[in-house]
Amino acid sequence: MGEDKDAILELVRKYHRDQRVDGFVPGTTPVLTSGAVLEESDRVALVEAALEMRIAAGPSARRFEREFSRYFGLRKAHLTNSGSSANLLALSALTSPQLGDARLRPGDEVITAAAGFPTTVNPVLQNGLKPVFVDVELGTYNPTPERIAEAIGPRTRAIMTAHALGNPFAVAEVAALAREHDLYLIEDNCDAVGSLYQGRLTGTFGHFATVSFYPAHHITFGEGGCVLTNDLGLARLVESIRDWGRDCWCEPGEDDRCLKRFDQQLGSLPRGYDHKYIFSHVGYNLKSTDLHASIGLSQLQRVDEFGEARRRNWRLLRDGLDGLDGLLLPEPTPGSDPSWFGFVLTVQPDAPYTRQELVAFLEGRRIATRRFFGGNLTRHPAYADVEYRIAGDLSVSDIITQHTFWIGVYPGITGEMIQYVVDSIREFVAKHR
Secondary structure (H helix, E strand, O other): OHHHHHHHHHHHHHHHHHOOOOOOOOOOOOEOOOOOOOOHHHHHHHHHHHHOOOOOOOHHHHHHHHHHHHHHOOOEEEEEOEHHHHHHHHHHHOOOHHHHHHOOOOOOEEEEEOEOOHHHOHHHHHOOOEEEEEOOOOOOOOOOHHHHHHHOOOOEEEEEEEOEOOEOOOHHHHHHHHHHOOOEEEEEOOOOOOOEEOOEEOOOOOOEEEEEOOOOOOOOOOOEEEEEEOOHHHHHHHHHHHEOOEOOOOOOOOOOOOOOOOOOOOOOOOOOOOHHHOEOOOOOEOOOOHHHHHHHHHHHOOHHHHHHHHHHHHHHHHHHHOOOOOEEOOOOOOOEEOOOOEEEEEEOOOOOOOHHHHHHHHHHOOEOOEEOOOOEHHHOHHHOOOOOEEOOOOHHHHHHHHHEEEEEOOOOOOHHHHHHHHHHHHHHHHOOO
């Protein structure tokens, strides 16, 4: 059997090497905003897990959790089926009755950015909490500590916001603010794996960090996410809520790790009720699988390489587009070294062309563009009938909604592609002076 497996995996390696990769043809080959960069080792890892029929969470998932938490220098990581689920789990854990008076309760407020992706807002609403929206600043596209401080009210209990397109918000200062006001801090690190603030990895400042492994992100499983924390008590809550809400912490296929499987009394259940079927939370089934984690283990070996490619492509775009009329170029947050998710551009309101015109030109040249996610989320129909609070005004978020978009820097983009993008934007601007 071992020889058969070796032979199959060697065929997989050959199959991967035989895949034809055409060269870049400007105007024909798409320059994507994002995508998975998958190598021979990734294909082999996936097939090997499939040959072993590891179709549920198992040794690869547990190993990835250990190695990923070690990468961040944190104590626990819990895999889940998406980054969105990771955000839901992190915030839901803070509502656990096991936290006593420290738990979040319905009506408590959570501060978040108005401009971004809805997965930092939806868990707030799904837990009966109240979002408090703050504006961001142009250039970094993050909320400032000052805006967050001004948003804190008597019922504010948490801050949950993302590092925008890989660019860290001033997370050390926001973490200090959270400590001062006894608030929880959740870092949505989905777009920022490998980013640094003051020399320290983002995702290591808050009570929780969340990560996505969707193909657009820094490493990929295809689908998947993760919740990380340094607090073992909070980690246990995440695990329970992820795994149906059960009280038991045995791994799948494992029995009686606590040595009290038939010797406990919880709730109004009879003493000795099987601990594997006692539920202490209203939970979900949001687990990942070994098939996903096997790719993740392979991808994790190249996370720093991918980060350097993103930084290189971002810098080439920044240098190539510097000084163009009508375009506001992005800026890293002072004190940060971002592992960029994308290159964000804002067409100045007084520019001699519009965002729509520039985007149409780029799309016509097979250069893909994306909006800054939802722009001002309060303007979406999903939130028309929900209760929220706005701190200050959202004028910058409105500018972003009208004038901002981003283009790709992911590792699958070559230097030749970057030059084509730069030349195209320069040509467009030159025609609109």
